[in-house]
Amino acid sequence: MTATADAPPTVTAPAETAPAPRRRRRTNAAIGLVAWIVGLIFVAPVIWMLLTSFHSEPDAATNPPSVFAPLTVEGYANFFGADGGATPWPPLLNSLTASIVSTAFVLVLAVPAAYALSIRPVEKWRDVLFFFLSTKMLPVVAALLPVYLIAQGLGVLDNIWLLIVVYTSMNLPIAVWMMRSFLAEVPGEVLEAAALDGCSLTRSLRTIVIPMVLPGIAATALICFIFSWNELLFARVLTGTVAQTAPVFLIGFVTSQGLFLAKVCAAAVVVSLPVLIAGFAAQDKLVQGLSLGAIK
Structure with missing residues (x-):
């Protein structure tokens, strides 16, 4: 009887699949x-x-x-008035003044408020935050007539300071919510150590808290500046010629004579430049501020 060698097992090649890195x-x-x-x-x-x-x-x-x-x-x-038309410099300066001053006022008011709602929380701070948020639930058009009547009664129509007050009140709730999220990331141990060293509340806020949340402040300031610069409805109704802003001046190119497209596009590019310049100048702070607290 002759022994036969066992046949080698048949190996089935696996189906070819694309490697994971390639996919x-x-x-x-x-x-x-x-x-x-x-x-x-x-x-x-x-x-x-x-x-x-x-x-x-x-x-x-x-x-x-x-x-x-x-x-x-x-x-x-x-x-820019080469054809004898109106010069855009007064509206541009009005927009720049209203945006910068209102943003400064917002930060001065929002940082202490956010500090009280995050690091040193006041009683019922959630209700306070909801109150700030509820002010943004009212449509802007619904508040337009009361604001106009109050401004008319006070005799401050067509006044740049009226726009500054309006823009400050509009952007303050957003700034408080943003700054509260940034300040909530400040370690409490740092402030406790500063208090043990005799650092006052004002000094700790100025020398410790603000430098730590500077990217968040820059992001908040940039967003408030953009909102103020682009605002049209209140500026269109509450101003005339003295306090006219750049967006109001821009829509003035749409006249009964027609739409001069090249001139309108040139005006839109010029009006957009301050926001673009501010965004590019603070883009690193903006990214840091918007991502602050995202990774722990």
């Missing part, structure tokens, strides 16, 4: 592509506005628009 790279590439497409969709109107601002009025009014039309600064020259 991950493909997924990331797809997500990146979608993000670029969405970003281009959002930034396309801004790019188109910038391009149109450097076209002449006949080229800007063509249908379909002429992309490769000759470039000119005629729209900017007309916006």
Whole structure:
């Protein structure tokens, strides 16, 4: 009887699958592509506005628009009064004054309030926070007529200080909520050590708390500045010619004579520049402030 060698076992090759890192790279590439497409969709109107601002009025009014039309600064020259129109400097200065001063007032009021609601919580601090939040539940249009009547009775219509008070009251609830979340991340042990060393409340707030939450203060200030700079409804109703702001001046280009598209686009670019400059200047503080407390 002859012994036969056992046949070697048959090994079935596993199905070929893409390695995990390769699949991950493909997924990331797809997500990146979608993000670029969405970003281009959002930034396309801004790019188109910038391009149109450097076209002449006949080229800007063509249908379909002429992309490769000759470039000119005629729209900017007309916006700054080269054609004998109104100069934009008083409205721009009014917007800058109202935005900066109201933002400073908001920070002066919001930081102590947020300190009392986070580090040294007052009694029923949740009710206080809800009260601040409830002031934003009222539609702006509903408060427009009472504010107008009060301003008319006090004789402060068309006054830049009226806008400063209105903008301060509008942005204060948002600033308190933002600063409260930032101040809640300040370690209590640091303040206790400062108190043991004889540091007063005012000094600890000035030398310890504020430097620690400076990115949060910058983020809050930038958001309040943007809200004040872009506000239109109150500025349109409560001002006339003396305290006219940049957004009100901007809508004045829509007249019965027609819409001068190149001039409007040039005006929109100029009016947007202060916000863009402030955002780029404080972008590092803004990112730190908005992410403060996200990772512990």
